[in-house]
Amino acid sequence: MIERNSFFSNLTSGYLFPEINKRRRAFASENPDAGLISLGIGNTTEPLTPHIVDALAAQVARLGTKDGYSGYGDEAGLSTLRDKIAEVLYENRISPDEVFVSDGAKCDIGRIQYLFGSRVSVAVQDPAYPVYVDGSVMIGAASAMISGTTNYAGITYMPCTRENSFFPDTALIPENSLVYFCSPNNPTGAVATREQLTVLVKTAREKGSIIIFDSAYAAFIRDPSLPRSIFEIDGARECAIEVGSFSKPVGFTGVRLGWTIVPKELAFADGTPVIQDWNRLFSTIFNGASNIAQAGGLASLEPAGLVETRETIDYYLENARIIRDALQGPNFGRMGVEVYGGDNAPYVWVRFPGKKSWDIFDAILEKCHVVCTPGAGFGPAGESYIRFSSFGHRDDILEAAQRLSRLEL
Numbered sequence: 457m458i459e460r461n462s463f464f465s466n467l468t469s470g471y472l473f474p475e476i477n478k479r480r481r482a483f484a485s486e487n488p489d490a491g492l493i494s495l496g497i498g499n500t501t502e503p504l505t506p507h508i509v510d511a512l513a514a515q516v517a518r519l520g521t522k523d524g525y526s527g528y529g530d531e532a533g534l535s536t537l538r539d540k541i542a543e544v545l546y547e548n549r550i551s552p553d554e555v556f557v558s559d560g561a562k563c564d565i566g567r568i569q570y571l572f573g574s575r576v577s578v579a580v581q582d583p584a585y586p587v588y589v590d591g592s593v594m595i596g597a598a599s600a601m602i603s604g605t606t607n608y609a610g611i612t613y614m615p616c617t618r619e620n621s622f623f624p625d626t627a628l629i630p631e632n633s634l635v636y637f638c639s640p641n642n643p644t645g646a647v648a649t650r651e652q653l654t655v656l657v658k659t660a661r662e663k664g665s666i667i668i669f670d671s672a673y674a675a676f677i678r679d680p681s682l683p684r685s686i687f688e689i690d691g692a693r694e695c696a697i698e699v700g701s702f703s704k705p706v707g708f709t710g711v712r713l714g715w716t717i718v719p720k721e722l723a724f725a726d727g728t729p730v731i732q733d734w735n736r737l738f739s740t741i742f743n744g745a746s747n748i749a750q751a752g753g754l755a756s757l758e759p760a761g762l763v764e765t766r767e768t769i770d771y772y773l774e775n776a777r778i779i780r781d782a783l784q785g786p787n788f789g790r791m792g793v794e795v796y797g798g799d800n801a802p803y804v805w806v807r808f809p810g811k812k813s814w815d816i817f818d819a820i821l822e823k824c825h826v827v828c829t830p831g832a833g834f835g836p837a838g839e840s841y842i843r844f845s846s847f848g849h850r851d852d853i854l855e856a857a858q859r860l861s862r863l864e865l
């Protein structure tokens with residue numbers, strides 16, 4: 457028989473969100489009338505908006521005609537969409553041929569891990585979106601695990617805590633490593649300032665490291681002084697790749713559409729441009745994003761689409777405000793609870809001093825019938841925290857806020 461890929465046995469547990477779902481389903485089956493509200497996984501809930509729906513429908517109709525039908529397209533995406541991403545989202549700081557349209561940020565992160573292979577060392581913010589660590593472990597980039605901990609020897613965890621305002625000590629970045637950095641951050645909701653990203657870029661360049669900048673939540677930034685892209689920072693073109701997504705701003709979590717920017721200046725140690733290998737990889741194991749999804753993505757970047765998208769994001773940000781307010785009542789003050797994020801990000805990050813994340817998760821599930829995400833699931837520094845997602849219907853958010861405001865632990 458074929459032996460199991462040993463890297464998979466290095467994974468410490470199942471993927472976080474299915475584990476949460478399992479507990480949610482178990483609770484729901486024992487308590488069918490509980491009226492469970494999920495503020496766990498960041499899954500969009502609001503309908504697609506009219507301008508985008510029209511574009512999707514028109515593309516479907518075109519595919520049903522002799523002249524409008526198209527099969528495989530350019531693996532890197534429609535040139536009109538690549539142009540639009542460069543112009544609207546990056547103010548032409550990057551060029552359209554550096555844009556690779558894909559089926560989503562998560563899939564691109566997996567492909568990036570394949571690009572760099574198993575010998576690269578990896579640094580992550582701690583806590584972090586689990587795909588950075590789990591994907592690195594699967595590819596073998598973190599093959600040795602420090603016994604008795606959740607840490608892997610090949611992965612450097614850079615704590616992001618309230619003490620450092622959720623920005624890591626960049627001195628921890630190893631030489632020649634891949635550095636995953638997410639801003640607005642999932643899960644902490646913190647957004648790195650221009651000064652902080654300048655330090656990050658400077659350190660990465662000094663250390664010969666490459667930043668994988670996850671900007672999946674950039675559209676949630678409302679403060680104009682905060683950078684939405686690593687490419688707003690001088691020097692980033694020589695040391696960064698950026699991954700973006702239509703999922704959360706446009707509601708394409710199910711439709712699937714994202715992109716990756718690989719600047720032409722970015723090179724491997726032997727001088728090979730990274731874009732050359734990325735192009736090779738992309739065209740070999742990916743056949744391009746759905747042409748229907750791309751039509752929707754294009755529409756979302758047109759003036760009418762931008763207005764609609766902003767309204768959708770405003771809706772989720774208002775949800776985040778409602779959740780934050782609910783967590784600031786006197787009972788939370790007595791428990792010493794601290795609330796972070798949720799202003800330029802869809803996630804609210806909450807610290808319960810002295811408590812374990814999974815215990816808080818269980819207590820909120822049992823007492824409030826609300827599902828959240830335990831911070832420890834995002835890394836060791838997430839212990840004592842939980843994350844609330846603001847993706848939900850307003851009625852559910854208001855109801856959850858009511859229930860949470862009465863919580864005593």
Ligand code: MLT
Nearest residue numbers: 496497498499562585642
């Ligand atoms: C999350 O809840 O962290 C994300 O929505 C999951 C994802 O985007 O894959």
